[in-house]
Amino acid sequence: MAIDESKRQDLYLMATEKFGRKEADTLMTLLPTSVWEDVATKTDLELHSALLKIQFNEVHNDLRTEISGVRTELKGDIADLRAENASLRTELKGDIADVRLEIAELRTEMHQMFRKNYMVMISAIFTINSLFFAATKFWG
Incomplete structure (x- = not known):
């Protein structure tokens, strides 16, 4: 009742x-x-506790699996980044070597141009001195 x-x-x-x-x-x-049928017994509590443990273990295992997957994915991403960094480093070293080669070529080219200009200047000075000397002898 x-x-x-x-x-x-x-x-x-x-x-x-x-x-x-x-x-x-x-x-x-x-x-x-409330009614006595609504009151939990020790057996009810033990059953509920066992179900909670099972659910907790399932969630725990799912979480471990998920974390393991994320960890594996991160390791792959890190390996990809390291490979990309190594590739960029190699490319940068090649670019730096190209720039150094261009600088060396420019240095050689400038040295040759200075030598030509030096010779032209000496020739011009010699010619002007010769003309001046000849003019002084001729007129004077």
């Missing part, structure tokens, strides 16, 4: 008349407010 709230209220009023208000309050706090 289920006990509803009106029956609980009737019991409280009767307990108040028989034992007094304080004792009736104590009695009502000791009685459950």
